[in-house]
Amino acid sequence: MVATLEEIDKKYNLRPFVDAPESKVDIPNKIELEAIDFSMYKEGSEGLESRQKLAKQLEIALTDYGFFKVVGHGISEETFNKLKAITQSIFELPADEKAKYLAGTYPIEQEKNSDLGIVSGVGFKPRGHWTYVKGVTDELEFINFRHFLHDEIYYNTPYPEFVQWHLSDIQAYFKYLHLQVLRKVLTLMDIILEIPEGTLYGNYFKPIPEIEKSGSGVARLLVYHPTSANYQLKTNQTWMRGHTDGSGLTFIASQPLLALQIQDRNTKQWNYVSHTPNALVVNVGDAISHLSGGYFKSAIHRVATPPSDQQGYRRETIIYFSNPRLDTVVDPEEINSKKLERIGFGFNQEWEKCTYQEWRNAKTNFFNRKSATQKKTLTLFGRPSVMSIIEPAPGTGTIDAPQKV
Structure with a gap:
């Protein structure tokens, strides 16, 4: 007898995920990101003025922190809640069941020469894969979908x-992100760069049947498990080491548990990102930063221990790493922006030519390693890339004494 979805959900105890309550702790180093309201985004020639206004607002965020929020995107609270419930049940599966589907175990034919591994391959990354510092391993696990x-x-x-049984729910969310939200963000970037609208999406991110030449991405459901006081002490209260993303743009569903931090490029202070219900937190990855000649900033960010009144809660993350087609040459000459040339972000003499596939493979190879040094900044193809930072920023300190959970 064929099971029903209702029976499957009952079998795996599908139920609402309980978010951490809003923190009451006074956190001085908390920032409000620029919020781009897509309810104001209008298509067609009659909507050009609305897009230009949004592009002007977005440019400030892209050239400052490289982080911003998108609201009014058309994704319902019900959709977010459903995905969080699905994520919860996925990570409650027995360890031996998840071990059958380790990330990178089942590459498709077109990916067999790519070292996607535990970081970017389809499947599960288990807890404890990375050794951070002093023998302490990570407390996060995730599942990738490609x-x-x-x-x-x-x-x-x-x-x-x-x-x-829930592949269609997962697909619907991430497909909407790529085809609608990502497309609109890239269109605003076209306006900023003074290139024809549709250039970035159409040339580099648009999906086509041929996998090797299609825009794509990695969809990820992730959970950070609560950590002990000993873990927090040895890792300087770091749940996920500081890094930049190798992707084009990264989309994260905002959540009340305060843990995401951005490093200020000038002061090196780590700042918490505030929560906006039903918003998407978006950051520039290396690929878009390189295409813009560094004008759009790929910011260093990490996940840190939350305030004391939120400790003991699991942090679920719904995240999408959007990627350009593999053969994209990630250099500003590729997009032919007169604005970049005019403001000094055109050709960089120190950069070697590389494709997105070459960049992704070089960066992924580092993150696939089990050992993570305290600080690792590598130069790849003549371009500096932050791989791993686990250290306190000057003047940051801690927001609360760690509590054992």
Whole structure:
């Protein structure tokens, strides 16, 4: 007898996820990101003025922190809640069941020469894969989904039973992000760069049937487990080491548990990102930063211990790393922006030519390693790339004495 979705959800105890309550702790180093309201975004020639206004607002964020928020995007609170509930049940699966689907175990034919591994491959990354400092391993686990823009691959990839039953829910969310939200953000970037609207999305991120030449991304459901006082002490209260993303743009569902931090480029202070209900937190990755000649900033960010009144809660993250097509040459000459040339962000003599695939593979190879040094900044293709930072920023200190959980 074939099971029903209701029976599957009951079997795996699908239920609402309980978010941490809003923190009452006074946090001085908390910032409000620029909020881009897509309810004001109008398509077509009659909407050009609305897009230009949003682009002007977005440019401030892209050239400052490299982080911003998107509100009015059309994704319902019900959708976010459903995905959080699904995520909760996925990570409650038995460890031996998740171990059958380790990330990178089932690459498709077109990816067999790419070292996607535990970081970018389809499947689970288990807790404790990375050694951070002083013998302490990480307390996060995640599951990656790839090729959700290509049904024939997505629905034929092995997953645990519960995941298989909810592939359509997962696909619907991330597909909307790519086809609607990402497209609109890139269109605003076109306006900023003074290139024809549709250039960035159409040339580099638009999905097409040919996998190797298609825009794509990695969809990830992730959970940070509560950590002990000993863990917090040895890692300087770091849940996820400081880094920049190798992607084009990264989209994270905002949540009340305060843990995401951005490093100020000038003061080096770590600042908490405030929560906005139903918002998307978006950051520039290396690929977009390189295409803009560094005009759009790929910011160093990390996940840190939350305030004392939020400790003991799990942090669930719904995250999307959007990627340009693999053969994209990630250099400003590629997009031919007269504005970048005019303001001094055109050709960089120190940069070697590289494709997005070459950049992704070089960066992924580092993160696939089990050992993470305290600080690691590498130069790849003549370009500095932050791989790993676990150290307190000057003057940051702690926001509360760590509590054992």
